[in-house]
Amino acid sequence: MGYIWTPPRDLVATANVSSFMERHGFKSYKELVDASRRDIKWFWGNLPGWLGVEWFREPREIVDLSKGPEWAKWYVGGRLNAAYNVVDLPAEKYGSGKEAFTWVGEEGSARRVSYGELRDLVWRFAAYLREEGVGKGDVVAVYAPMLPESIAAMLAAIEIGAIASPIFSGFAPPAVATRLRDSEAKVMVTVDGYLRKGRKINLKKNADEAVRLAGYPERVVVIERLGIEVEWSMERDISWKEAVAGKKPTPQPEETEAEDPALLLYTSGTTGKPKGAVISHAGTLLQPAKEHYFNLDIKPGSSDRLWWITDIGWMMGPWQVFGTQFHGASHLIVEGGIDYPEKDRVWRLIEEYRVTHFGFAATVARMLRSYGLEPVEAHDLSSLRAFGNTGEPIDPETWLWIVRDVGEEKRPMINLSGGTEIFGCFLLPSPVVPLKPSTLWGPGLGMDVDVVDDSGKPVRGTPGYLVARKPAPSMTRGLWRDPQRYLETYWSRFPGMWYHGDLALIDEDGYWYILGRADDVIKVAGKRIGPAEIEAILNKHGKVKESACIGVPDPVKGEAILCLVTPKPGAVIEEDDLEALADRVAAELGKPFKPKKILVVEDLPRTRSGKIMRRVIRAMARGVSVEASPVMENPESLDHVRRALEKLGYTW
Structure with a gap:
């Protein structure tokens, strides 16, 4: 137990x-x-x-x-x-x-x-x-x-x-x-x-x-x-x-x-x-x-x-x-x-x-x-x-x-x-x-x-x-x-x-347990998973401060898992760390739930009460132009996310 x-x-x-x-x-x-x-x-x-x-x-x-x-x-x-x-x-x-x-x-x-x-x-x-x-x-x-x-x-x-x-x-x-x-x-x-x-x-x-x-x-x-x-x-x-x-x-x-x-x-x-x-x-x-x-x-x-x-x-x-x-x-x-x-x-x-x-x-x-x-x-x-x-x-x-x-x-x-x-x-x-x-x-x-x-x-x-x-x-x-x-x-x-x-x-x-909002649920080849389950595994890593996981369109599986992680103060997350993180998720949740990609960002958008705004990240990852919400504590985080996503081919 x-x-x-x-x-x-x-x-x-x-x-x-x-x-x-x-x-x-x-x-x-x-x-x-x-x-x-x-x-x-x-x-x-x-x-x-x-x-x-x-x-x-x-x-x-x-x-x-x-x-x-x-x-x-x-x-x-x-x-x-x-x-x-x-x-x-x-x-x-x-x-x-x-x-x-x-x-x-x-x-x-x-x-x-x-x-x-x-x-x-x-x-x-x-x-x-x-x-x-x-x-x-x-x-x-x-x-x-x-x-x-x-x-x-x-x-x-x-x-x-x-x-x-x-x-x-x-x-x-x-x-x-x-x-x-x-x-x-x-x-x-x-x-x-x-x-x-x-x-x-x-x-x-x-x-x-x-x-x-x-x-x-x-x-x-x-x-x-x-x-x-x-x-x-x-x-x-x-x-x-x-x-x-x-x-x-x-x-x-x-x-x-x-x-x-x-x-x-x-x-x-x-x-x-x-x-x-x-x-x-x-x-x-x-x-x-x-x-x-x-x-x-x-x-x-x-x-x-x-x-x-x-x-x-x-x-x-x-x-x-x-x-x-x-x-x-x-x-x-x-x-x-x-x-x-x-x-x-x-x-x-x-x-x-x-x-x-x-x-x-x-x-x-x-x-x-x-x-x-x-x-x-x-x-x-x-x-x-x-x-x-x-x-x-x-x-x-x-x-x-x-x-x-x-x-x-x-x-x-x-x-x-x-x-x-x-x-x-x-x-x-x-x-x-x-x-x-x-x-x-x-x-x-x-x-x-x-x-x-x-x-x-x-x-x-x-x-x-x-x-x-x-x-x-x-x-x-x-x-x-x-x-x-x-x-x-x-x-x-x-x-x-x-x-x-x-x-x-x-x-x-x-x-x-609450796994998140139902509309945050990721469906990979018909299998559902809440982002919190994946994030809990990522957050165990010694270099990771926090994370956010979303589903992005995939032509074969319907959705694939995309994760964004922020480093702890003074930590540098290397490519080897990202590969190890993805493998850890697969080992703990099963291979179908291995993230397709994990990106490092300086900060994640969140409300003043501290909630990570996954919906905003999901919209950006799907190519939607997003502006800062009035409830957003850190609007500059959108630029951090945008720059990371541009590496995957998304542009605005």
Whole structure:
């Protein structure tokens, strides 16, 4: 079976899930998960009470499936407010002086925000929104990085019954305009600018252009982060300080139906305009609260502090806010690059702010690994209790480096996978289960998922498609103003089952793995393989920092495998190394999967959250002219890839 991480006894003894299982008579975590999947009414019906959700009115029915799983209605008749449960309630329950989060600027400034201060910010901005006529069903867009005010704006919109729509701060104006136009946003919150690797990013300029292109909204609220000079529309723009000035910090919660939308989160598809995932108040609250308690082991009311490297415009940003704050814990939000101004910035911040839970994308972990253990060993990381990975499969070597070398085998890797459309996870472990490298262990609580073949039949030991056989409260309530696309995207591939678009594998020991997006799958002579399997082998090489593998057209096999590798700092990958790498893949996976070609590049295109953009590489390798995406962290990498591909005969 190879290496298996086993949770330390003291971790198991003190875990939230251990005490829960003891109270409810479960002998193992698997037994609990199986029960929650078998009877979703029992699990989701009791979960609000177990967690301590405050209802304004209790639901009369847990779930209504009369229109099929596609249109499940949860907590029928129930009234609550997701923002109230993560702002007002923890302030009352744990004290207004308890820390909600700390913001850290790239230049070293810091700002601690207590639950009382956050409540004041939320209530004041909620009063401003109401003055502007914003109410139930209206959309408030937040086009800004993680800042105290941007978090408060999101929560204020939800607290008054409006819909918050966070937009990634790295998007260019056309991408922002698409979202503003589609949502018909009534108000947008943005920022004058922010710091990114020593540069001052004028986001207000982008916001102005986006509003011009979209024709929405009529009001823009500007957070003054840098105090830089920006263009100003006297009729449209107002500063945050002016917006909240003189507003009385009085309670603002709207009693919303459990199914009422709280979040509008856009996620890009392979074709067409971005999909607007509509997350209900119940889903916004329950899924992250469940996962933070049972899986991350966040202790209610404690000094636990989660830092997930993300943006408020990605799902993990709001997920972090709602999960930690529901439990009265705290989180860290950080401006700028993780390796700027020094390569040890991550470890320094973990030490300085006593971070207990640290999450990232696999590419970020590989970047940190490339810097070696010296930056790690220079800092006191004794506060850390768990790691997390999401966004893409993590290769075994990097997983082992984090768990064994950094974590000293004391801390679990909560490797999780889900999506924007479910505002949480289908698959993730708890801290009390043994783990193989790279595994996600198995299904989350209440998530009845499976792996099936092309005909929809369950498969084990071979790759298949990840599906959900039963609904969950956090699944998108259709797609924003496009119910037909919702059905076509998620429910048409396998009737009665949610098709998520991920390729997954359950091995002979029952451990689950995500192999990548199904559209990243490479088919060689009819045999399917996920790029992560090949990349994991390449990344073991002592000179390879990271890799990306794609399928390219082949007249005989249909597709052949093309791999790009980047060298570790100071390493030189020779032709002999490339031949050895190809042979190693063939030896471990079989001759059909031997890469046709392996190219060395300086860098691979990736998003700011660290995901390698294989689709971009695949398009370039197929002769498509590609321009830098607004979500791309390193647009100069396109030139590196282009030059390497030109050696194969591709020209633009």
